[in-house]
Amino acid sequence: MLPERCFRSEELPPGDRFDCFAALMAETHAPMEMESEYATEFQVNQRVISLGETAVYPLECQPLVFRRTAKLIRKADPEAYHLSFIQRGEGHVTLGKETRTHGAYGLHTSDTSRVWEIRAGREPLRFIGVEIPKALLPLPTRDADRVIGRNLSAREGTGALLAQFLTRMVADSRTYRPSEAPRLGTVLTDLVAALFAGALDTERSLPYETHRRTLTLRIRSFIRENADDPRLDVPSIAAAHHISVSYLHRLFQQEGDGTTVGRVLLRQRLEHARRDLLDPAHRGVPVHVIAARRGFSHAAAFSRAFRDAYDTTPTAYRRTATATTAATGVG
Template identity: 50%
Template sequence: MLTQTLFRSEDLPAADRFDAWCDLMGQSHAPMQMTSEFAADFKARQSVIALGAVTVYPTSFQQVVFRRTPKLIRQSDPETYHLSLMVNGNGGARWDRREAVYRPGDFHTSSTSAPYEAFGGPESVAIIGVEVPRSLLLLPSNRADQVMGLHLSGQEGVGALLAQFLAQLVSDTSPYRPADAPRLSTVIADLTTALFAHTLEADAALPPESRRRTLFLRAQAFLRHNLTDPELTPDQVAAALHISRSYLYQLFRQESTTVAGYLRRLRLEAAHRDLADPAQRTTPVHTVAARWGFRHASDFTRAFRTAYGISPTDHRHHAAKARSSSWSGEESRRNAVTLSAPGES
């Protein structure tokens, strides 16, 4: 059977749990500074599966912030790449000027040789962590380092192969013998290499301006798709695109707009159409407003008047009057044609 070590914080006194967790993570990954809102009574579990050079560890833990600082790197660097397959919860990370967020099905990546800050929460997080030595990746280090912060999906392509392999491995290690560890280690290293290479090729295929424009279009599409959700926030949009909120704001600034401004315009245009629709003439104005994400009727009326120079109620009345006039004019034209039709006496 494969060598496996289990850690459960509940086996320790509450006051010792967070320190023990920090020590464990320092051994599993690399020494880090760690903080948590739950440090006084921290809850975490980790099962470390040793595969020789590669280590796999399914882990669950409460909200925590990890920091790998330049000072800690100088003190100790095992020169490994870390991958976390997000199973439950959400997280994020920062490297210098690059930021990323992660949801279930995503891979977070980091290098023990580069400073970063990672965080999980606010709810509890479950991951499958993997440590792969640089020496096992069949990519130059300067190329592999470029993967940090890019979006690596565990739900499609090579990422799905790696995610499925890890999930099957941690679900039941009993079929494997100690002699299988090096073989399993090689499979994980090869799949990690393939995932890194695939990600770099896909990212390199788009020039920077095309990548930026593609992200902006995706953000617009996400907003349109979720237009009726009154709880929609920039954080949700950024998470869907696997970018930071600050970068999302930057994308919209470069298009001379804002996330909130674009969302408000889409919602007002939808409400404007509905209020002019004769099939909805009996639907209360506040119902139309709520349908398109406006929680307060007064806010909707104010925004509508600012955008169109008229109140929602007046717009509905004017649209109805215009339809009536149009219908009367059309009826008169039809009558005139009938009266003057040739052959009639």
């Protein structure tokens, strides 16, 4: 399990909730002024997940105002960039003389060294916050500073990839080992750097390793989304990303875990098929039809690959799952 702290307002007396939450935000992000019309009985749930020197915090709370002032900056500045993947609600962000609105599936950015105000809309907020020390971002400061405050989208491109990474990592945080936290922090930092560079069309300013890791993540996401297409193979994956097959293989070799792009594709198809075999809604669907739906051109090849991966045949796996479901009365 990744290092994590949880804050739930219902565990505190109503009168203490808002002040305790403000203290936690000062520690997680930076000291700030906060106010809310719901402060007397504030409701908030927050987790703080540590990824080495970076932090991720999924947060749900009632509407409020965050304010970073010049006085607070002089008092304490952790010199960090903040990014929020907004899942519900909206925020009206004032940076300098300009105010912009960031809504659901937007990516909001701020800088602990700048004066700003974030005023939430009328509905509760849900977002995943990210804190990255400026010194860790593999992008020239002059470039990163130009992105702060812009409207960025989590619906396409690197923004969508970042949103997927954050959502999966938060949902699966208990399945990772503590030793994996620094690696996940590096992946997160690379994705934010690529997002910033893409917003400025300056990807050439990224270090090679950052570009390589981001491209590999993009390819893995592409495979997850398209694995069911039987026409998808190594050459078509390379073509979709405008790289050669040899370079595609080299990207995965440099991951250092012994996984090839072909194995990633096969594993994804097998996992999709395995879930179908478990699903009561697909109980009457023949195994060879499930195999075809999940990208396998030949039923025999599917059976061999499934047996190699799960030490049983697809038919036997389904039979065991059905018997277990019947015995437990589920499904």
